[in-house]
Amino acid sequence: MKHEISPDKQTVESCLKQKSYYVDFYQREHVWSKETVEILLRDIFYEFELSYNIHEDEELTQEVLDLYNWYYMNVFITNKVDGKVYIVDGQQRLTTLTLIATKLYHIIDDENLKDTLKECIFSKDKFKGDIFCIDNEKRKDVMRCILAEIKYQEPYKNKTEENLVSRYNDISKFIDDKNLPSEEIKAFTFYFLERLVMVELSIEKDDTPMVFEVINDRGESLKPFEILKGKMIGALGKNDTEAYSEKWDNAISCLNGIQDAFFIDFIKSRFVFKENAKLESALNQAYHRYIFNYNDIADSLQFRKTDKKHIANIKNFIDTDFKYYSKLYAKIRANQNQFLRYDNVINYLSGQ
Numbered sequence: 001m002k003h004e005i006s007p008d009k010q011t012v013e014s015c016l017k018q019k020s021y022y023v024d025f026y027q028r029e030h031v032w033s034k035e036t037v038e039i040l041l042r043d044i045f046y047e048f049e050l051s052y053n054i055h056e057d058e059e060l061t062q063e064v065l066d067l068y069n070w071y072y073m074n075v076f077i078t079n080k081v082d083g084k085v086y087i088v089d090g091q092q093r094l095t096t097l098t099l100i101a102t103k104l105y106h107i108i109d110d111e112n113l114k115d116t117l118k119e120c121i122f123s124k125d126k127f128k129g130d131i132f133c134i135d136n137e138k139r140k141d142v143m144r145c146i147l148a149e150i151k152y153q154e155p156y157k158n159k160t161e162e163n164l165v166s167r168y169n170d171i172s173k174f175i176d177d178k179n180l181p182s183e184e185i186k187a188f189t190f191y192f193l194e195r196l197v198m199v200e201l202s203i204e205k206d207d208t209p210m211v212f213e214v215i216n217d218r219g220e221s222l223k224p225f226e227i228l229k230g231k232m233i234g235a236l237g238k239n240d241t242e243a244y245s246e247k248w249d250n251a252i253s254c255l256n257g258i259q260d261a262f263f264i265d266f267i268k269s270r271f272v273f274k275e276n277a278k279l280e281s282a283l284n285q286a287y288h289r290y291i292f293n294y295n296d297i298a299d300s301l302q303f304r305k306t307d308k309k310h311i312a313n314i315k316n317f318i319d320t321d322f323k324y325y326s327k328l329y330a331k332i333r334a335n336q337n338q339f340l341r342y343d344n345v346i347n348y349l350s351g352q
Helices: 012-016 034-055 091-107 111-121 136-148 159-178 182-194 208-218 224-233 238-255 259-271 277-290 296-301 310-334 336-350
Strands: 005-011 021-023 071-081 084-089 122-125 129-132 196-203
Touching: 005 012, 012 091, 012 111, 012 182, 012 196, 034 071, 034 091, 034 159, 034 182, 071 091, 084 091, 091 111, 091 136, 091 159, 091 182, 111 122, 111 182, 122 136, 129 136, 136 159, 182 196, 224 238, 224 259, 224 277, 224 310, 238 259, 238 310, 259 277, 259 296, 259 310
Parallel strands: 021 084, 071 196
Antiparallel strands: 005 196, 071 084, 122 129
């Protein structure tokens, strides 16, 4: 079957209104910083103000709005599986847009615009109630508080919850500090909804791990262990990804700051039995790719799509080896004397 990619140019309104997106397992938490969000806001307001200053004295109509400078928000990539739309790339931008929409919802006094903004933040379901447009199951509690302008009851369940509150506060202060009159807020809201442009690439075939790695290579770099998770969990069926993503996260939780060192040392201790500087260098530089290439280690692990039992092998690794050895490695690293002995043996064998 040929791979299908369908591009679709969208405004913020058409991108968010009455939509529901799921954030897939390999996506990071929402991690955009205050600086990143403020850079985006400054860029958007710069383009808006150039046009607003020209057309300020004209009645704001669709024809006038069409004369405003448009602002390109880049591409976001989605993957539709079993009726659910998953974000492959663009989660940080889409999340930030929903937070901006929420701030505008709180300050706009035009009821028609208020209704439109509300539909860009959440939709109604007669059984489930409010369904927030991005990752509802994991974010609904914190988004309800942000929308209702009430303090979220800490402790936060994850980094995303904490960051959503912090970034909304940053967005709110940024817009408040501009001290915009009501007519300019109204004009900016129209601009935000209709002149910010994104292009959605919809991937019908589930090749998200491959696309995710390509995106990472040319964009903001992820760490090798993060790419490895995407490649391994992405090979599983959608019915297994959530459970095995959780198992992966549980296993790696004890390796804070030493995730890549664990995988490198695990591979060396299992497969490297004599000095081999070339192999050692390849593993140190790109172990997450090496074990999917064609070599003796990859042949033994059999995680590649071309390996007949690659799914069973990946599941078995996560269920057994990763679960057990991550804890053991963390204990060894916590004891400096044991770690030095262990590390010296591995380094000697691998030719360092």
